[in-house]
Amino acid sequence: MTDIPRRTAVRTAKLARLPLGAAGRAAAGWGRRLVGGERDEISAQIMQRSAEELFAVLGELKGGAMKFGQALSVFEAAVPEEFAKPFRESLVKLQTSAPPMRFSEVSRVLAEQFGRGWVTRFVEFDETPAASASIGQVHRAVWKGRGGAPDRVVAVKVQYPGADEALRSDLRQLSRMSRLLQPLAPGLEIKPLIAELRQRMEEELDYRDEADNQRAFAAAYDGDEQVRIPKVVASAPKAIVTEWVSGRKLSDVIADGTQEERNTAAALLAEFHYSAPARVGLLHADPHPGNFQMADDGRLLVVDFGAVARLPDGLPRALADMTKLALEDRPQELITLMRQEGFVLPQTPVTGEEALAFLAPFTEPLRTEVFRFNRRWLQSQAERIGDLRSPQFHTGREFNLPPQHLLVHRVTLGTLGVLCQLDADVALRAIVQRWQPWIFED
Template structure:
């Protein structure tokens, strides 16, 4: 048994050690703390201990645990500080360097994927990894370029041997914790979300598929003044070579960045999110801070294209149209639009004004020319949607999330979570008017 499978067994054992009722207790604890009702059912002490136990387990894991942690990153900004801090610590551990592969193993993978003469492709190759991810590690190197002495600095992403099996095993175990999602959206059917996450993770194991996505993004943003996508220089099923990018990770900007850096990063994240479907026919579907760098020239560099949503027709026009109608207070048309897209079931007896009252607070960032996302704003929204005492809670349980919108919904929630962590202020309405089909007023 190699080192990697042995670590996979260890991860699975740790996940399996969680009590059978753990997920239910955790959801109860999170829900009550978020909605301010902890004393009604469970003591704060028990609740905090339960949360800390969960985060302690996640903090020891990589693979599927990191993927779940990234997908749930919106929680970090939505939770009260008492619970958010353990979550931040767990995510930090998940994103820190894993025990690196031995150099001999790295060389073996490179030989298998790039050929036995792989060393001739590089001027330099650092055997010590520069970073570690959920399914692989990244090495810094210098790629040879004909008739160029200096070469090109590159990032060489190498997939752990056996990572695929370990990742699927992790997600199978972690699916027991899927009830956590209901804290953010009580009406969400979690099973399709877990299925979708697993499908995307399987795609991430194919570095040639990732290379194709990255090349499409790079072509769409070539020469762009706001967004930089590194070029792909070589790709194999388990090795990916791309241009090296120097910049400040958003995780550092969240922790200690200036207001100007936060605002700039937020504006560019929103621009990428809404422009990519039109420009590249793709949506970058892994919006966590580790995948973005703010460059010295104020551009946003985007890395890791393993998870994308394919939207060849761009973002759905009804999203923009219904949003515009909601901001205009046209309740009947909003309800009709939501019914047409499957968000409201055909036989549901729902009042149009109640639906408008449900969605309108979520759209506050678009009701003004400039808006600052904050953790407080997200906590308030989470409480409104998750508290059984709130009318929004009851209505939310009657709504539906169509499968075709599942990925867009998840990525948008994750992006909002990062914007709230950044506490970024920007002209979000103007960004949507430019890039979201149906959002701009057709009479203008």
């Protein structure tokens, strides 16, 4: 598109507002403290306005900016409680909503992808989008049955024009600003998150890849009593048509679900996370709550398969072996394995006992039959690792994350973050034992 350079410059300018605005508000806050303002009240006001601006800018820009915001929403539970509320409200909005594109643009993209007569494939097509996301928006429609097949209610996801360049431009700019953006998300490591998003963004731009991923998941979970994956009806590089599914948003369960509802949702999400690599050879790699719903029949509805980790042999055995050694309190064997697998580089002075302490967030939930995941627990883990005075902070700086494990690590952390948002009791030990039994074998 001829106006992409101009639009890119505008996007860059808007992104630049975020750290500058945060810095200005922080300076003003210090000024008010000097004249007697309450520290906590002023900090809360600053974070409230920063969160509102974060949502306004990232939601408006879509692309990589919104993708970044969605990734942050997964880790919202780790944000200190005094800052959490405004970020919680603002980031949750990014999970399923963004300003829509005009239907004339939708029609043009569909004509490019399915031909000028694309409309004849449908009995009905709702011009108002049902949902908007980072690189595309979804419309409800009725797909015309052919050869005696019945008509079907479908979801039509259409990619925004110029989404590819917007995604690349946003993530380049966010990467440059990662240090300045850090105050917008206290307790989180921004730079590695942006780097990982940049590495996997290309696979999300071709909806044919997403369709192939979704077909694989749908086949593996066909008829499953716990998980439902909508089937793919048609696909093209920038448009995908799937079965329409609807249920209660996971964000709504997080906000006002009963304890039983939250426990059920958390158990289904954990089961899906640990079972998919073994059943499909793939791991759903976008675990923010906007991609999950609870169906009326009690199943977990899962959508958006643009980002996956390819694990043909299931979850990496090295990670399972590390978990087993940590659970069995075998520090010397643990540190030896971590050095062999590249998690600890040669000549790095990390002891087995330090490795055991650092891995606590991954092993603690497996040491009991039922574990309560909540924000308080995750915040304590984030503080332990992020506090400059903590031994685990210095230990963490000595660890290395091999590239082949990067995505699995982030998705597992993200899933734990959602479980903590649900404030749920989960029998995680039994779930992991079902799909990685060797961890608990003698």
